[in-house]
Amino acid sequence: MTTDGPLPGLVLTWQLDGLSLLFGLVVLSISAVTTVYAIGHARHHGGLPGGGLLYLLFILAMLAVVGAGDGFTFLLAWETMSLASFGLVLTDHRRAGVREAAWSYLVMTHTATAFIIAAFLLLARTSGSLLFADWTAHAPSIDPAAASIIFLLGLVGFGTKAGMIPLHVWLPRAHPVAPSHVSALMSGVMIKLGIYGLVRLSFDWLAPGPAWWGAVILALGATSAVLGVLYALMEHDLKRLLAYHSVENIGIILMGLGAAIVARSLGAQVAMALALAAALFHVVNHATFKALLFMGAGVIDTAVGTRDLERYGGLLRRMPITGLCFLIGSAAISALPPLNGFASEWLTFQSLLTLGRVANEPQTTLLPLLAGGALALTSALAVACFVKAFGVSFLALPRSPHAAAAHEAGWPELVAMGTLALACVALGLGAVPVVSFIGQLVPLAAAQLDGPALGATSVGSGRLVVPGIALALLALAVLVTLVPRLLGPVRSRISETWACGITLQPIHEYTAMAFAKPIRLMFRDIVRPVRDIGIVHRAGTRFVASVHYRSHLAPVFERYVYVAITDRLVAAAHVVRRAQNGSLQLYLAYVFAAMLIALLLAR
Amino acid sequence: MNETLASFGLALAQLGVLLALAPGLNGLIKRMKAVLQGRKGPPLVQPYFDVVKLLRKDAVVSEHATAVFRWAPTVYAACFATAALLVPVLWSGAPLGGWGDAIALVGLFALARFALALAGLDTASSFGGMGASREVAVAALADPALLLVLFAVAWRSGGTDIGAASDYLLAQGLAAVAPSQLLALAALVIVVIAETGRVPADNPDTHLELTMIHEGMLLEYSGRPLGILVWASHLKQILLFALIAALFFPFGIASTLSEIPIAVGAFLLKLVALAFVMSLVESSSAKLRILRVPELLGAAAALAMLALVAEVVIG
Numbered sequence: 001m002t003t004d005g006p007l008p009g010l011v012l013t014w015q016l017d018g019l020s021l022l023f024g025l026v027v028l029s030i031s032a033v034t035t036v037y038a039i040g041h042a043r044h045h046g047g048l049p050g051g052g053l054l055y056l057l058f059i060l061a062m063l064a065v066v067g068a069g070d071g072f073t074f075l076l077a078w079e080t081m082s083l084a085s086f087g088l089v090l091t092d093h094r095r096a097g098v099r100e101a102a103w104s105y106l107v108m109t110h111t112a113t114a115f116i117i118a119a120f121l122l123l124a125r126t127s128g129s130l131l132f133a134d135w136t137a138h139a140p141s142i143d144p145a146a147a148s149i150i151f152l153l154g155l156v157g158f159g160t161k162a163g164m165i166p167l168h169v170w171l172p173r174a175h176p177v178a179p180s181h182v183s184a185l186m187s188g189v190m191i192k193l194g195i196y197g198l199v200r201l202s203f204d205w206l207a208p209g210p211a212w213w214g215a216v217i218l219a220l221g222a223t224s225a226v227l228g229v230l231y232a233l234m235e236h237d238l239k240r241l242l243a244y245h246s247v248e249n250i251g252i253i254l255m256g257l258g259a260a261i262v263a264r265s266l267g268a269q270v271a272m273a274l275a276l277a278a279a280l281f282h283v284v285n286h287a288t289f290k291a292l293l294f295m296g297a298g299v300i301d302t303a304v305g306t307r308d309l310e311r312y313g314g315l316l317r318r319m320p321i322t323g324l325c326f327l328i329g330s331a332a333i334s335a336l337p338p339l340n341g342f343a344s345e346w347l348t349f350q351s352l353l354t355l356g357r358v359a360n361e362p363q364t365t366l367l368p369l370l371a372g373g374a375l376a377l378t379s380a381l382a383v384a385c386f387v388k389a390f391g392v393s394f395l396a397l398p399r400s401p402h403a404a405a406a407h408e409a410g411w412p413e414l415v416a417m418g419t420l421a422l423a424c425v426a427l428g429l430g431a432v433p434v435v436s437f438i439g440q441l442v443p444l445a446a447a448q449l450d451g452p453a454l455g456a457t458s459v460g461s462g463r464l465v466v467p468g469i470a471l472a473l474l475a476l477a478v479l480v481t482l483v484p485r486l487l488g489p490v491r492s493r494i495s496e497t498w499a500c501g502i503t504l505q506p507i508h509e510y511t512a513m514a515f516a517k518p519i520r521l522m523f524r525d526i527v528r529p530v531r532d533i534g535i536v537h538r539a540g541t542r543f544v545a546s547v548h549y550r551s552h553l554a555p556v557f558e559r560y561v562y563v564a565i566t567d568r569l570v571a572a573a574h575v576v577r578r579a580q581n582g583s584l585q586l587y588l589a590y591v592f593a594a595m596l597i598a599l600l601l602a603r
Numbered sequence: 604m605n606e607t608l609a610s611f612g613l614a615l616a617q618l619g620v621l622l623a624l625a626p627g628l629n630g631l632i633k634r635m636k637a638v639l640q641g642r643k644g645p646p647l648v649q650p651y652f653d654v655v656k657l658l659r660k661d662a663v664v665s666e667h668a669t670a671v672f673r674w675a676p677t678v679y680a681a682c683f684a685t686a687a688l689l690v691p692v693l694w695s696g697a698p699l700g701g702w703g704d705a706i707a708l709v710g711l712f713a714l715a716r717f718a719l720a721l722a723g724l725d726t727a728s729s730f731g732g733m734g735a736s737r738e739v740a741v742a743a744l745a746d747p748a749l750l751l752v753l754f755a756v757a758w759r760s761g762g763t764d765i766g767a768a769s770d771y772l773l774a775q776g777l778a779a780v781a782p783s784q785l786l787a788l789a790a791l792v793i794v795v796i797a798e799t800g801r802v803p804a805d806n807p808d809t810h811l812e813l814t815m816i817h818e819g820m821l822l823e824y825s826g827r828p829l830g831i832l833v834w835a836s837h838l839k840q841i842l843l844f845a846l847i848a849a850l851f852f853p854f855g856i857a858s859t860l861s862e863i864p865i866a867v868g869a870f871l872l873k874l875v876a877l878a879f880v881m882s883l884v885e886s887s888s889a890k891l892r893i894l895r896v897p898e899l900l901g902a903a904a905a906l907a908m909l910a911l912v913a914e915v916v917i918g
Contacts, residue, residue: 316669327671336717337703337710346706353754353763356915365915372754373908376709376747383713383746384739391724391735397667462763468702469711472688476618477681480831484658490827492662497726497823504667510724510732518740522897 001069005076012076013131015069018441019204022280023066023196026287030188031059033416034181037295040412041181044302051091055182058084062185065193071120071130078116078193082109082161085190088182089174098177105174108160108167115157116197119150123205132205139207147206151213154201162194164254165224166557168247172231175246176239176307180298183239187246188291192283195253199279202261203444214261215367221254222374229381230527233388233519234553236309236512238297241389242290245333248378249286253279255371256348259355260444262368268358275351276445280438282344285427289332289341292420296326299413300393303406309512311400312393318406323394325417330386332424335379338470340427345379346464347435353462381519388515397506429467513551528554614688614698621687621845625837626650628844628874635882650837657830665726665823675722676828680835682715687842691766691849693866694857695773700766705753708765709746712798715839716742719832723820734819737893741804741816744900745797748790751907755787755914756850765849773853782917786910788851792880793903795847799840801881803891804899816893841874848873 001014016024038055061084064077086109089102124130126146127138142150156167163171171191175183202213228248235241256279263271299322300315301307316323332339352375355368398404408414427434439446497504520529532550537543579590630647637644664672688699689708703711716738723735757763759779760771772779797804800817810818821832848870849856855869891899 314667316671331714331717334713334717335710336714337707342710346710349706350763357761362916366912369911369915370908373747373751373904373911376750377743377904380713380743380746383717384743387717387720387724387735387739391721391732395669395671395721395725396727396732462704462706462757463701464704464707465702468699469685469707472685472699472702473681473711476684477677480677480680480684484827484831487655487658490659490661492664492826494666495663497665497667497728499728504727506727508729509727510729510736515724515732515736518737518894518897519743521894522740522743522901 005072010072012073013069014067014073015132016067018443019196019199020066022438022441023192023283024063026192026284027059027062027066027189030287030291031062031185033419034184034188034291034295036412036419037184037298037416038179038181038412040410040416041179041298041302043410043412045179051088051179054084054087058088058182058185058190062189062193066196069132071124071132074132075113075117075120079113081190081193082106082113085178085182085186089178091179091182092177095177101173101177105170108170112157112160112167115153115160119153119157119201122146122150122153132200135205139205142206144210147209148213151201151206151209154197155216158194158197158201159220160194161191162198162250162254163191163224163247164194164220164250165227165247166561168224168228169557169562171247172235172240172243175243175294176237180239180294180301183243183298184291184294187243187294188287191246191250192253192287195250195257195279195283198254198257199276202257203264203276208264209261211262211265211364214258214263214265215364216258217254217261218258218367218371221251221256221258222371223251224248224254225251225378226374226381227526229378229385230519230523231553233381233385233516234527234529237307238300238309238312238389238393239294239307241309241385242293242297245293245382245385246286246290248382249282249290249333252345252348252375252378253282253286255279255375256282256351259348259351259368259371262364263351263355263358266359266364268355271351271354271358273439273445274347274354276442277435277438278344278347278351280442280445281347281431281435284434284438285332285340285344285424288420288423288427289329289339292325292329292417292424293333295413295417295420296322296329299409299417300406303409304400304402306400306402309389309392312403313399313506313509314395314397314403315406316394318403319394319408321414322409322417325414325421326394327390328421328424330390332428334383334386336383338425338428338466338473340424340431343428343431343464343466345375348375350462384516384519388512392510392512392515396509397504399506399509399511429470431464431466528556530554610698613694617692617698618684618687621692621838621841622684622834624874625834625841626654628841628878629837631875632878632882632885635879636886639882639886654830654834654837657833658827660826660830662824662826662828665728667727668725668823671718672722672725672823673828675718675725676824676831676835678718679715680831680838682711682718683835683838683842686711686715687838687845689765690842690845691769691856692845693863693870695770696766700764704763705750705757705765706763708753709750712749713742713746715835719820722824726823728823730815730819730822734816734822737816738820741797741896741900744897744904745794748900748904748907749794749798751904751911752787752791752794753850755783755907755911758911758914765846769849769853769856772850773856781914783910783914784851786906786913788847790903790906790910791847791851793899793906795843796881796884797896797900797903798843799881800836802885803888804896806890844874844877845870847877 003012005012061077061081065081068074068077086106092098123135126142127134160167175187225248228244228251232241232244235244256275260272260275263275332341335341335345352368352372356365359365530552534548535544536546538545630650634644634647686708689697689703691697720735720738723731757768760768800807805816852873855866857863857866
């Protein structure tokens with residue numbers, strides 16, 4: 001299908017296949033929910049007409065990205081999406097740090113777009129057309145070396161948008177400062193479009209490539225997952241914590257995608273379908289629980305007036321419905337049964353193991369197994385992180401007067417969060433129909449039944465029936481409640497918490513920082529914590545007047561990756577500056593020389 | 604329909620057996636430790652008395668506690684009760700093995716931990732927070748190690764099903780012994796020590812804040828909820844022992860009804876042997892400094908990863 005473009009002679013092409021439909025459904029359903037949330041958000045913060053327009057443009061652009069049928073349309077939609085989200089990140093541009101965050105987002109996203117344009121130009125050159133359909137048709141005839149270059153360019157471009165480590169640095173900066181319905185959309189949906197691009201690139205536009213393509217994605221995914229969750233654990237800004245969890249979950253999705261690419265190169269259909277289904281299912285699941293958690297964080301931010309976990313506490317009593325929704329989201333993202341995060345992580349584990357079985361060379365066998373180990377570590381750390389995030393903000397005593405005065409959110413926020421909390425439960429219990437629906441939309445991901453599978457009908461070893469587990473849990477919970485009653489009734493008395501004989505105060509509670517300390521110490525060689533203790537003495541004495549303690553993480557990626565690049569860019573700019581001395585005569589000489597060269601070349 | 608009913612009957616029977624034996628196992632370990640340390644020790648049935656006494660007593664609940672604190676014991680116990688149905692104990696095949704595999708087992712462990720750690724934070728006590736913080740840190744290494752051990756052991760049977768793995772290894776007999784199995788066993792023993800809160804990872808007999816992990820989270824519980832938690836912890840312990848028995852010493856597991864008496868005897872024998880090993884470990888080693896525990900568990904995780912790689916590459 002084509003439509004006229006914004007300029008005369010420009011034609012926009014659209015296509016809607018199963019993959020587009022799947023991602024389109026994610027965009028539409030999550031944005032429908034966040035829009036309900038935005039109604040409530042506008043009540044507290046004053047809705048900006050311009051912001052509302054940008055918000056709609058953002059959603060429309062995301063839909064256009066998944067519906068684009070040629071390179072030009074795609075890039076137009078992609079840039080609109082990036083610029084609209086940049087504008088939305090700038091909503092609170094008077095707050096400290098917002099402009100810097102938006103700026104780094106803009107730089108990163110445009111660098112990424114440059115890589116995507118380069119990949120598209122190469123694809124267009126080899127196929128002689130900008131149409132995606134032509135790229136797919138020409139995929140088998142691309143020279144393997146050119147295909148690898150296109151793949152790597154696309155990986156950098158789409159990987160940056162997805163928030164893959166080491167290209168993730170914009171994500172924990174930009175997502176927290178945006179209004180929460182925008183963060184929910186950016187983290188829940190927009191970064192998934194990077195995954196959409198990668199799936200298109202490696203399954204549609206390029207023929208089955210060598211196994212190392214998948215191996216690279218698998219390794220990057222495992223790194224993103226482990227580092228993402230570790231950085232999230234060290235974070236005490238709730239929205240930054242959630243943003244780092246997006247890096248983690250993108251890593252899990254990438255593990256599925258990488259495993260699918262490796263399996264495809266080995267011709268292992270079952271493993272490929274399983275892995276791709278795992279990746280796409282996790283795309284859907286992460287969209288639901290991440291949007292839910294970001295909206296929860298937004299509600300808390302509005303109620304308490306800060307994003308600092310250390311100033312929350314005791315919110316479950318004051319905001320019970322928000323608390324319940326946030327608890328469900330936390331359990332889902334921690335991959336706890338019987339929720340949706342568990343179902344898709346189960347599939348990812350199974351696809352990695354299946355790949356390990358079909359791969360016959362040591363390098364292709366070992367990598368999925370190591371990735372499986374990384375995934376196991378990731379989910380254990382995610383549990384730790386969400387015990388911290390939920391426990392410190394919702395339980396125990398309020399840690400600040402603002403937290404003590406917090407109120408429950410209005411109905412739009414509660415409706416939005418409740419819908420997604422129900423979706424987390426439904427997607428977990430209905431994992432089998434959802435995965436087969438994904439298989440219908442994307443035939444490559446139609447998991448066959450000979451192998452580990454969701455549902456009881458499979459004959460292979462390793463099964464998961466989520467409703468069965470849920471039923472068993474429920475039935476046994478009822479038994480646990482009822483059976484002790486046979487011993488007679490007991491009462492419970494309300495009394496104070498034992499605090500070794502002193503009156504319990506919020507300052508006695510474990511802080512988020514203290515909670516994460518054992519893990520910070522265990523992984524200190526990776527996360528590089530820096531401790532900064534300052535002791536101020538009273539003038540002229542050795543008596544201590546005050547002690548301050550601060551801890552932060554050494555910005556490893558910024559220091560060793562980005563500063564290295566920007567330093568070289570600045571050095572190059574210094575060289576170029578010598579040619580720019582401001583003298584008009586010199587510039588005229590440049591123009592003259594340029595014209596002369598152009599004439600000589602055109603001769 | 605009859606088959607479904609029969610499998611539910613088997614499930615309840617297995618749960619009943621494990622629940623009945625669980626406190627006794629704890630008493631046995633305590634008694635063996637006492638004898639090894641030259642003490643007399645409490646009678647074997649003492650844990651039964653303790654659990655029943657706690658279940659009859661009124662509870663004192665903190666004024667700061669929320670519904671999380673109230674429901675955590677139920678969730679914790681339901682998780683281990685469900686997990687107990689995913690492991691073969693007396694007869695081949697786990698009762699609910701068709702509903703969940705090794706990954707589901709570890710998922711249920713994680714859910715139980717999530718509930719209890721939140722309850723630890725809920726009462727605003729610093730002991731609860733300390734216990735929760737340490738528990739999730741220990742689990743961050745113990746859980747992956749457990750999962751990798753299960754992957755390694757189940758590898759040859761072609762999946763992640765615990766019952767199938769146990770059957771396969773039973774059929775193989777001594778031919779199943781491989782370097783990867785030994786590595787996996789070593790890793791699993793360390794994991795079990797950590798998960799059951801035993802020396803050198805934790806100390807089950809103390810409330811000393813410098814060392815405690817599991818007990819820290821339970822500190823604010825009393826009466827019936829505490830009774831449920833204690834019994835559920837006993838269930839977790841016997842479940843982990845049964846896991847070792849099913850995967851590394853599967854002999855004696857019944858495949859027909861007439862073999863059940865032998866299976867019961869074999870299971871009791873295995874429990875006594877494992878209890879003796881645990882009491883030996885606890886009596887002969889000192890509690891590790893809390894910050895050194897991750898090194899031990901890191902070793903377990905590394906062993907488990909090595910076991911999986913060895914299984915795949917060599918086996």
